[in-house]
Amino acid sequence: MLLADIARTSLEVTATSAGTEKVALLAGLFRAAEPAEAPVAITWLAGRLPQRRIGVGWRTLVDRPPPAPAPRLTLREVDEALSAIAAVSGKGAQAERKRLLHALLAAATAQEQDFLVRLVGGELRQGALDAFAVQGLAAASGADPDAVRRAVMLGGSLGAVAEALLARGPDALGAFRLEVGRPVQPMLAQSAKDVDEALDRLGPGPVAVDEKLDGIRVQVHLDERGVRVWTRTLDEITDRLPEVTAAARELVAGGVTSAVLDGEVIALGPDGRPRPFQRTSSRVGSRTDVEAARAALPLSPAFFDLLLLDGRDLLDLPAAERHAQLARAVPETLRVRRVEAAEPGRADVRAAARAFAEDAVARGQEGVVLKALDAPYSAGRRGASWLKVKPVHTLDLVVLAAEWGHGRRTGSLSNLHLGARRPDGSFAMLGKTFKGLTDELLRWQTEALRGRATVTRTWGVEVRPELVVEVAFDGVQRSTRYPAGVTLRFARVVRYREDKTAADADTVESVTALLPPGD
Ligand SMILES: Nc1ncnc2c1ncn2[C@@H]1O[C@H](COP(=O)(O)OP(=O)(O)OP(=O)(O)O)[C@@H](O)[C@H]1O
Secondary structure, three states, X not given: OEHHHHHHHHHHHHHOOOHHHHHHHHHHHHHHOOHHHHHHHHHHHOOOOOOOOOOOOHHHHHOOOOOOOOOOOEHXXXXXXXXXXXXXXXXXXXXXXXXXXXXXXHOOOHHHHHHHHHHHOOOOOOOOHHHHHHHHHHHHHOOOHHHHHHHHHHHOOHHHHHHHHHHHOHHHHHHOOOEOOEOOOOOEEEEOOOHHHHHHHHOOOOEEEEEEXXXXXXXXXXXXXXXXXXXXXXXXXXXXXHHHHHHHHHHHHOOOOOEEEXXXXXXXXXXXXXXXXXXXXXXXXXXXOHHHHHHHOOEEEEEEEEEEEOOEEOOOOOHHHHHHHHHHHOOHHHEOOEEEEOOOOOHHHHHHHHHHHHHHHHOOOOEEEEEEOOOOOOOOOEEEEEXXXXXXXXXXXXXXXXXXXXXXHOOOEEEEEEEEEOOOOOEEEEEEEOOOOOHHHHHHHHHHHHOOEEEEOOOEEEEOXXXXXXXXXXXXXXXXXXXXXXXXXXXXXXXXXOOOOHHHOOEHHHHHOOOOOOO
16 A cells, blocks of 8 residues: 555545544555555544654654655555654664654655645544554455454554454454453543432433542553553553552462452541642652652552453443442452442432432542443443543643743743544644642643644744643633633633543533533
């Protein structure tokens, strides 16, 4: 497959807003691709690089050599060239990367150059592409789209599923099962306004009310080969969390032969109350001198779900049964606190659920998650069977640009332009804020945003839409100034969410849903 085929499909897919047409274009590309080319093609189309970063800044991308007259670069050649650029290190690396990139661009046509520059510059990112790619793959291979989606969740990677499916057809999907050592996309929650609304939405069946810990999500796998830990975005962090590994070994000592556990890690103070989220997050992020970091700020794991036990896949069992097995395998001290309500329609049961939620917040937790006890584990889905309730409503938004500060903040990038995700993966600006930023956050974001600058303006910088910031606000209102027709009242930064990517940010739809009724 030629680079030109992908550059053209990328343009065509972004040019149409019709989902069915995007799917048809992608299906056409997959039919023409060699199975082994599919993982790279899909990654590029979503605007990402398989190499993640290749160490080239936007300045390098500004001057381009004259384009080649006709397309000849293959997907494989370009992927290898990008790997070679990423591998350059040591003295003079910057110049060498620039030289290699220019050699690559010189062999590309104008349209291909455009595609490559935007791909490497992070401007092609499209969170929504993966969902269309799943449907395109299903159409190209004759598989059921739901079966492809499930295989992706269990296989952890769209690329691996695509390659198998294109090589061997729908039967290949059976190989993507839950396995120890291969992380699955975690199940996610929707938001509810309060406990009563959550109970109404969950219906008359039995529910559990779990404490919502303000920590970092972890998926822990263990078997006779050892223990491994992944984040919500499926990055492996085993080496950073010796206390989680130790806790998992205790389970093995207790007779568990293999397990996949879902939970949180959180830093607790001596009084057992949670430390601020930022502390947990920076501890989980620190890779150097882990033992010293552990001594300074130990983390506690708390599990709330069990996806596999002693070789048996539990994903399709109702939550009540999964939890019963969790309670047998994992001691209470390593589990999230919860209450169960068999008859959530009763007034006294509702009052008890509300009291549990208030108590959780009083003890410093973030809120509660209400769960339908008859529901299976829907890997990778933000389904209606987990509903989170937090006293302070926040949104996770993407930083699109930042303005230089004034007065005490001169020299710092301060006022943030905040965006919500559109269905096509682009972002709609909702407003700006410079409130809530501590000096430390200001320093951190100035550096982080400088490194992501795509365009420099007199007022500040436009950046690659990568950083996710959690914002509190007093309400949503209509606005003619912003593209989605809505803006936030009194937005203020709560923290950065380094555990999230832009594809996890809140959508325009979820923001407009917060408009007051009748507005
Ligand atoms: N008992 C619990 N059950 C499920 N999730 C929990 C629990 N306690 C804490 N959490 C955290 O809450 C999150 C559930 O909300 P959601 O699926 O919307 O993820 P999120 O977008 O990271 O949410 P948030 O920003 O509210 O933490 C989980 O990802 C997990 O990290």
